[in-house]
Amino acid sequence: MPKQTHEIRDPIHVFIRLTSEERKVVNSRPFQRLRHIHQLALTYLVYPGATHRRFEHSLGVMELAARIYDVVTNPEVVSDEIKSLLPELNDRDTVRYWCRVLRVAALCHDVGHLPFSHAAEKELLPDGWDHERLSRILIESPEMAALWNHMTPPLRVDDIVKLALGPKKARDLKFSVWETILSEVIVGDAVGADRIDYLLRDSHHAGVAYGRFDHYRLVDTLRILPSRRTSKGEQPAEPALGVEEGGIQSAEALLLARYLMYSQVYMHPIRRIYDIHLKDFLLEWLEGGRFPTDALGHLELTDNEVTSAMYSAAFDPRRPGHVHAKRLMCREHFKLLYQRHPDDLSKNLEAVDRVYEAINGRYGAENVRRDQYPPKGGLADFPVRVKDGRIASAMSMSETLRRLPPVVLDSVYINPGLVDEAKQWLDANRDMIITRKAEEGV
Amino acid sequence: MKRLERAALLSSLGRELIDKGSWCGETHLQKAVYLLQEVFTVPTAFDFVLYKFGPFSFELRDELGSMLADGLLELVPEQPYGPRLIPTERSGQLEKQFSKAVSEFYGPVSFCAQRLGSLGVAELEKLATALYVTKECGKDLKAKQRAKRLSELKPHIDSKDALDAIVEVDKLLKEVETKSVA
Numbered sequence: 001m002p003k004q005t006h007e008i009r010d011p012i013h014v015f016i017r018l019t020s021e022e023r024k025v026v027n028s029r030p031f032q033r034l035r036h037i038h039q040l041a042l043t044y045l046v047y048p049g050a051t052h053r054r055f056e057h058s059l060g061v062m063e064l065a066a067r068i069y070d071v072v073t074n075p076e077v078v079s080d081e082i083k084s085l086l087p088e089l090n091d092r093d094t095v096r097y098w099c100r101v102l103r104v105a106a107l108c109h110d111v112g113h114l115p116f117s118h119a120a121e122k123e124l125l126p127d128g129w130d131h132e133r134l135s136r137i138l139i140e141s142p143e144m145a146a147l148w149n150h151m152t153p154p155l156r157v158d159d160i161v162k163l164a165l166g167p168k169k170a171r172d173l174k175f176s177v178w179e180t181i182l183s184e185v186i187v188g189d190a191v192g193a194d195r196i197d198y199l200l201r202d203s204h205h206a207g208v209a210y211g212r213f214d215h216y217r218l219v220d221t222l223r224i225l226p227s228r229r230t231s232k233g234e235q236p237a238e239p240a241l242g243v244e245e246g247g248i249q250s251a252e253a254l255l256l257a258r259y260l261m262y263s264q265v266y267m268h269p270i271r272r273i274y275d276i277h278l279k280d281f282l283l284e285w286l287e288g289g290r291f292p293t294d295a296l297g298h299l300e301l302t303d304n305e306v307t308s309a310m311y312s313a314a315f316d317p318r319r320p321g322h323v324h325a326k327r328l329m330c331r332e333h334f335k336l337l338y339q340r341h342p343d344d345l346s347k348n349l350e351a352v353d354r355v356y357e358a359i360n361g362r363y364g365a366e367n368v369r370r371d372q373y374p375p376k377g378g379l380a381d382f383p384v385r386v387k388d389g390r391i392a393s394a395m396s397m398s399e400t401l402r403r404l405p406p407v408v409l410d411s412v413y414i415n416p417g418l419v420d421e422a423k424q425w426l427d428a429n430r431d432m433i434i435t436r437k438a439e440e441g442v
Numbered sequence: 443m444k445r446l447e448r449a450a451l452l453s454s455l456g457r458e459l460i461d462k463g464s465w466c467g468e469t470h471l472q473k474a475v476y477l478l479q480e481v482f483t484v485p486t487a488f489d490f491v492l493y494k495f496g497p498f499s500f501e502l503r504d505e506l507g508s509m510l511a512d513g514l515l516e517l518v519p520e521q522p523y524g525p526r527l528i529p530t531e532r533s534g535q536l537e538k539q540f541s542k543a544v545s546e547f548y549g550p551v552s553f554c555a556q557r558l559g560s561l562g563v564a565e566l567e568k569l570a571t572a573l574y575v576t577k578e579c580g581k582d583l584k585a586k587q588r589a590k591r592l593s594e595l596k597p598h599i600d601s602k603d604a605l606d607a608i609v610e611v612d613k614l615l616k617e618v619e620t621k622s623v624a
Contacts, residue, residue, distance in 0.1 A: 085598045167493045168500045177597065180493065226598075227495070227563070238495060238567065238598050342513075349446060349512055349536070375507035379468060379517070381524050393524035395517075402519050406511040 008059060012200050016063045018103075021151050025104055026059070028147065029299055030111045030138040034058055036302035040202060040265075041116040042274040042328070047206040047265065054110045054117065057201055061186065064193035064219070065106040068185050069099055072224050072241070082224050085239055088178045089224075098182060101155050104148070105163035106186050106193060111138045112298070114291055115306045120279040124291050132169035134298055136161050141295050177238055181224055184241045189377040190394075191218065191241065191251055199257050202265060210260035213253035221247025225383040226391055242383030245397070252400040255380050262407040269336045272371050273413050277333060278310075281324035285309055334369055334413035337422055344434050351434045352410040355426070358433045359412055363422060367415040375406040443485050443543070449509055450540035451486065453533035455551050456515070460528065462559025467524045468506060469495050469563045473570040474554045475502055480577060481618055482550035492595060495563055496571035509533070557614065571596055572607035576615070585609060 006023050008016045018026065025031055034054040043050040071077070073095050088094045110117075112134025114124065121130045138144060139160055148155040158173060166183040167175050175183065187194050196215050203211025225242035243251055265271070283289045285306075292298055313319035314329035327333050337359065344351035352370075360368045381395045395401050414422045426433075443451070455474055459466045476497045478484040488499035506527060509515040514533040518526045537544050558566060575592045589604035599607070 087597075167491050167498075171489070171491050174492065174595070176595075238596060240494070345512060346532075349514075374504065375511045376504055378503035378507055379525065381468070395525045396519055396523060399519075402517055402525060406507055408508075408511045 010056060010060060010063070011204055012060055012197065013063045016059045018059075018062070021147075022062075022103060022107065024147050024150075025107055025144075028143060030141070030144065030295075031055070031058070031107065033299055033302055034111065034113070036304050037113050038116055038303055039198070040206070041118065041271075042278060043206065043265065043268075043271050045274055045328075045331075046268055046271045047208070050202065050206040050265075052201060052205040054113055057197055058107055058110050060197035060201060061109060061193045062103050062106040064197050064215075065186050066099065066103050067219050068193055068222055069102050069182075071219060072181075072185070072222055073099075077223060079225075081226055082239055085226070086178050086181075086224065097153060097155075098159075098178075100151060101159045102163055102182055102185065104151075104155065105160045108135060108139050108144070108160065109164040109186055109194065111135050115301055115303050116278060118279065118282070119275065120282075123279060124282055124286070124289075126290055126293060129293055130169070132165045134293065135164060136170070137293075137295055138298070139164060181239065181241055188241060190380050190382045191222065191243070191254060195258065196254065199254065199261055202261060203257070206265050208261070208264055210264055211257045213257045214250045215254070218243070218247055218250035218254060221250065223385060225385055227383050240383055242385065242391075243394070245384055245386045248384055248394065248398055251382075251394065252398055255401060255404055259404050259407060267373065267407070267409050269339075269411065269413075270333060272409070272411070273333045273336070273369065274328060276369050276371060276413070277324045277327045278306075281310060281313070281321040281328065282306070284321035284324065285313065332416060335416050335419040336411060337414040337419060338412040338426060338430075340408065340410040344430070347431075348434045352412065354433050355430070356412050358429070359414065359422065359426070362425070363414060363418055367418055369413040371409065371411045371413065373407070373409040375408045380404065443487065445505075445508075446536060447540045447543045448486055448505070449512075449514055449533070450536045450544055451484070451547060451551070452505070452509065453514060453529040454537050454544045454548075455555065456527060456529045456533075457537075458551050458555035459559050460526075462555045464555070464559040465523060465562070466526050466528065467563075468503070468527060469524075469566060470558065470561075471506065471527060472498055472502060473566040474558050475499070476570050477554045477558065477573065478547070478550055480573060481615065482547075482553075484547050484550055490574075492571070492574060495567035496596070497574045553618070567596070568592075568599055568603055568607040569610060571599070572604070572611040573614075576608065576611050581612065581615065585612065 004020055006018055010016045037054040039052050039054055039057050040050045073089060078089055083089050112131040114131055118124060140157055145157060148157055161170055162173050162175055162179050163183045163186055166187045167180060184192060186192055199211040221244040223242055223244055224239050227238055227240050310325040310328060313321045313325035338355050340352050356370050380401050381393055383391050384394050384397050386392050456466055459470055459474060464470050475486060475488060476490055479486050479488060488502045490497040490499045513530055515527045516530050518528050520526060571592055575588050579588055579591060585605060585608045588608045589601060592604040593599055593601050
């Protein structure tokens, strides 16, 4: 009898096991393409070890999502109240069906990523497009639909799309409470499998310890819980993914790891400016300055094609994108000149706008770049079941969660040849630039 | 509406909610903005989908995160519920800076705060989802049918509570029409 379960060795989860049906998904062209998409774009130019790909991350998300699912659907830990609110939990076939959907949705949640997992989707894709929409096109493509139809039982495409994208990105689809919870298991902002895997994996490959935390404990203590009550006698609100009180330190550690990884790795100023130079290159190199949005066009482009083109362009001034490719390949990147500062914000909330305009006006747009990353994901709040059985808000339980600084970035970069002069000029004029505009009113 | 102008309006809404006794957590602000936008067509331009506790905007969530980062809101933990989002002195200055927009929408802001200020999360969820269903199905559809739809979307809301919420929304919409609050 042929083998029905297959193992893949993994540096984070040791073994990732998958069924023969899931292996067909892994062997599909959309999934194999992820072998050629760097998880952290050009971060390897700063952290040389960070050359890992979306391929292994996606396998890791499947493994973790399935572990979480097994824990939160275990009849021994599901309360009667939750069983009555979520009938899906009471039928073994339904539980098994959704486990299969969850695993393939986790596998496919990133298949739409652009080369270098590029974040500048607004500039590099037509209006209304993002990588999640591309993921959806691939999940719904005839090649993948045939795989879903041949599974036992066949999987509904919309179910996979919902769990892979979540309510934020699949806005035309109506999510039941159950589907919302399962999508949170994969792409949830607080304790989703995607986040758990990328922190552990990126930390491992980048060679920084900040992203590590006790994810075994966290996964073991995850539960589907009724949300907190907010007034005496009020009925519990809808169920959500939460933790037992004993897991709150692990959840704190995850969210602290996220903050530290953002500060040290993802928001590293040189890594960020490389991303901007890459975007500038792509705008000139791509036909019409945009990535294709049809399935085949998307599948044909990986980091390999872009890297090869960049390498050629860097040493040939006649090729499109030469200036930007040279900055990347010859390490002639722009330098950090100014970044968001609390003192300046207290004088003018639009301080970075004013500085950027002033620097742009003085040195010219071709010599100046701005990098913005506003806070995303909201408050890290989720229900916690305390030892006496009551439900509390994680933020009311944890001083650590309340005090975690938001991840926010707003910076101005300048051509390396101008950095010394620009720094002197800005030091001499910064207060005037910021306060003058504030007094005039924005 | 520009970002800071919108932040000033959100700040004034938070202040009004607190004044009317609200806990003013994220859910309270989410549902109050939904009401402002959908009933009074205040141009805050957030996209709402059915998610946590009913209609929810991911863009509004990020905007509240930006306001926290900019020191316009302060996270104030209080037992036993989730944290409150309290407008700061800095946001008071912003409201003055954008006083025109704030006063232009004072009527709807005050009305929403008055109606929602005393409600907890579960009550807000029922009311906001009832409004969502009414917008989706049209208010000409019978209340019982809309209540059925509400319970389908939110199975933890029983049929009696769902019907009460639909009736409450109909009353609210009628009141807005007749009083011309906007």
